[in-house]
Amino acid sequence: MTDRLYYHDSYLTEFRARVLEAGPDQKRVYLDQTAFYPTSGGQPFDKGTIGGVDVVDVVDEDGRIAHVLAAPLVASEVTGAIDWHRRFDHMQQHTGQHLLSAVLLGLYDAPTVSFHLGAESSTIDIAKSLDGGQLRAAERRANEIVFENRPVTVSYGHSSQDLGLRKPTGREGEIRIISIQDLDRSACGGTHVRATGEIGPILIRRLDRIRGNMRIEFLCALRAIARARSDYEALSAVARTFSSPLDEVPALVNTQREKLTESERLQRRLENELAQARGRELYASTAPGPDGVRRAERSVDAITDALRSEAQAFTGGSKAVFLAIAGDPPALMLAASSDSGVHAGNLLKTVLFAAGGRGGGSATMAQGSLPSKPLIDQVVQAISAQVGASASNA
Numbered sequence: 001m002t003d004r005l006y007y008h009d010s011y012l013t014e015f016r017a018r019v020l021e022a023g024p025d026q027k028r029v030y031l032d033q034t035a036f037y038p039t040s041g042g043q044p045f046d047k048g049t050i051g052g053v054d055v056v057d058v059v060d061e062d063g064r065i066a067h068v069l070a071a072p073l074v075a076s077e078v079t080g081a082i083d084w085h086r087r088f089d090h091m092q093q094h095t096g097q098h099l100l101s102a103v104l105l106g107l108y109d110a111p112t113v114s115f116h117l118g119a120e121s122s123t124i125d126i127a128k129s130l131d132g133g134q135l136r137a138a139e140r141r142a143n144e145i146v147f148e149n150r151p152v153t154v155s156y157g158h159s160s161q162d163l164g165l166r167k168p169t170g171r172e173g174e175i176r177i178i179s180i181q182d183l184d185r186s187a188c189g190g191t192h193v194r195a196t197g198e199i200g201p202i203l204i205r206r207l208d209r210i211r212g213n214m215r216i217e218f219l220c221a222l223r224a225i226a227r228a229r230s231d232y233e234a235l236s237a238v239a240r241t242f243s244s245p246l247d248e249v250p251a252l253v254n255t256q257r258e259k260l261t262e263s264e265r266l267q268r269r270l271e272n273e274l275a276q277a278r279g280r281e282l283y284a285s286t287a288p289g290p291d292g293v294r295r296a297e298r299s300v301d302a303i304t305d306a307l308r309s310e311a312q313a314f315t316g317g318s319k320a321v322f323l324a325i326a327g328d329p330p331a332l333m334l335a336a337s338s339d340s341g342v343h344a345g346n347l348l349k350t351v352l353f354a355a356g357g358r359g360g361g362s363a364t365m366a367q368g369s370l371p372s373k374p375l376i377d378q379v380v381q382a383i384s385a386q387v388g389a390s391a392s393n394a
Contacts, residue, residue, distance in 0.1 A: 002065040003033035006046075007176060008154070010091055010191035013082045019075055026072035030064055035082055038065050042115035043094050043190045047086050051078040087191065089221065093122050095152055095178075095192040096142075096199045096220035100124065102166060102184035103142045108134060111167065113213055121205065121223065125213040132207070135216065139204045149197035150181040163187070203228060268305070275306040279313025283320060291388065293340055294320045297380075302326050303333045303367060311335035315364065321387050325380060330370040334383065338364060341390040351382045 005012055017031035029050060038060040039045045045058035050067055057068035094117060101112040101124060110128035130138075157163045159172045169175060169187035178188045180196060193199060200221030208215045219227050238253070239246045286294045296314055300307060303326050311322040315337040322335040332352070336342035345361040352359045352368040355375045359368015370379060 001063045002031060004065070004189075005033055005035040006037050006191050007189070009035075010087075010193075013084050013087070015080050016077065017080060018077055019073075022073070026074055027069045029067045029069060029073055029078075031067065031078070031080070034058075034065050034067070035080060036065065036067060037087070037090075037191055041188065041190055042097075043090055043117045044119075046090075047083040048081045050080045051075050088193075089223070090117060091191045091193050092199050092221040093117050093219075093223070094188075094190045095180075095196070096202050096218065097122060097124060098178060098184055098186055098188070098192070099145055099180060099196060099199065100138070100142050100202060100204075100216075100218060101186075102180065103138050103145070104130075105166060106183075107138055107141065110214075121217050121219050121227070123215050123217050125210060125215050127213055129214055130207075135204050135207060139202060142202045145180075145183060146196045146199050146202060149195050150183065151195050152192055153179050153181075154192070155179060201225065271306045272309045275309035276313040279310040279316070279322075282310070283314045283317040286314075286320075288319065292319050293387070295387070296320070296322045298322075298324045300324050300326050301328075303331055307333065308335075308365065312365065315340075323380070323383060325376060327373055327376065330373045330376055331368065332359070332370070332376075332379065332383075333365075333367045334361075335365050336363070336387075340387075342387055343390075347383065347386050347390070351379055351386065354382070355379050 005015055012035045015033065015035045017033050019029055020032055021030040022028065036048065036055060036058045037043065037046045038058040040060050046055070048055050050069060051073050053073050054070040055067055056070050059066040059068065097115050097117070101115075104110040104112065104126055108128060108130060110126040110130060112124045113127050114125045116123050155177045157175050157177055159169065159175050163175060163177060164185050165177070166184055166186050171187060175187050176189055177185055178190070178192050179185045201224045203219045203224035204216060205219060205227065206217040235246060235249060239249045242249065242252050244252050282296055283294060286296055288294050294317070298307075303324060307324055311324065311333065312335060314320055314322045315335045318337060319340050320337045321340055321342055324333040326332070332348065334344045334348045336344040343363045344366040345363060348366040348368050349360040352370065355370060355378060357368055357370040357375070357379070359366060361367055370376060
């Protein structure tokens with residue numbers, strides 16, 4: 001068993017310990033006691049050094065803790081040093097989670113079902129749907145409790161007792177309890193601050209629906225300040241672009257979005273009309289073959305809506321077939337007039353399937369793809385032959 005010093009003092013940054021065991025490569029070390037927190041309960045492991053060697057992972061192994069080092073360590077007694085910046089940040093985020101979870105439960109009966117402390121932000125999943133106004137109210141109440149600087153304490157109790165926990169624990173025996181005065185009691189083995197004032201500001205930033213629950217992204221302390229500053233600067237840059245006061249940016253952006261949507265709609269309509277005009281012009285300038293069918297073949301970068309409009313306009317005339325070939329990725333589109341004798345969907349599906357591709361469509365318009373570019377010439381020749389045969393039988 002490893003004596004977990006962080007259970008009793010989360011502010012301990014240096015300690016002495018005896019090396020009890022090491023792995024064959026001397027990079028996995030077990031100590032008689034440690035202040036290093038292992039990944040557990042949604043909180044990442046501590047970093048720092050042991051005997052001057054960087055700690056790259058800390059693993060809880062059923063009662064004892066493994067310290068994974070960047071280089072071999074050969075020693076019987078060592079000094080451990082915790083990366084305090086990382087440790088204190090985790091203490092703030094984790095205690096902030098306890099506070100926020102208690103507030104959400106108290107205000108809206110919304111229990112927390114999971115917690116994750118990430119490198120840039122943290123999340124809690126709650127088993128209830130809340131709207132933006134409710135989250136803003138929860139954020140405000142959480143920050144009020146931060147300003148009250150309520151004590152955060154560590155105590156212990158036995159699982160057989162009524163411990164008054166916010167969430168029942170599945171652990172048995174002695175239970176470590178983190179309490180926020182007159183607010184919360186939670187079973188937890190993590191590291192925490194001594195008072196809510198040390199959490200710093202709490203910022204709720206995003207809301208997502210995940211597997212039936214609601215995921216809330218939040219940040220505490222300097223993380224919240226840095227994110228708020230970044231968001232403000234991004235919004236200010238948008239305001240400067242529009243020469244607009246900051247508070248008017250949302251309405252202005254919405255207006256510009258509506259104008260852009262209308263412009264895109266007009267552009268699509270004009271492109272469609274232009275494509276139809278090209279199709280009619282191409283039909284008029286294309287001489288019928290010996291079988292009376294007008295054939296058009298186009299090599300294109302991609303098969304687009306405008307190209308489909310052009311093909312439909314071309315095959316809007318009598319006895320017409322339009323074939324478009326795209327090379328990257330390899331794809332084909334076939335359009336045929338109803339009197340051409342060609343069923344575009346059946347023909348293209350049959351030819352592509354024989355070449356290992358796939359596709360299909362209606363009698364007048366079909367589209368499909370090929371597994372490789374070298375097959376294009378083979379497929380085009382097969383389509384031309386089938387068109388000729390179908391037209392002759394029409």
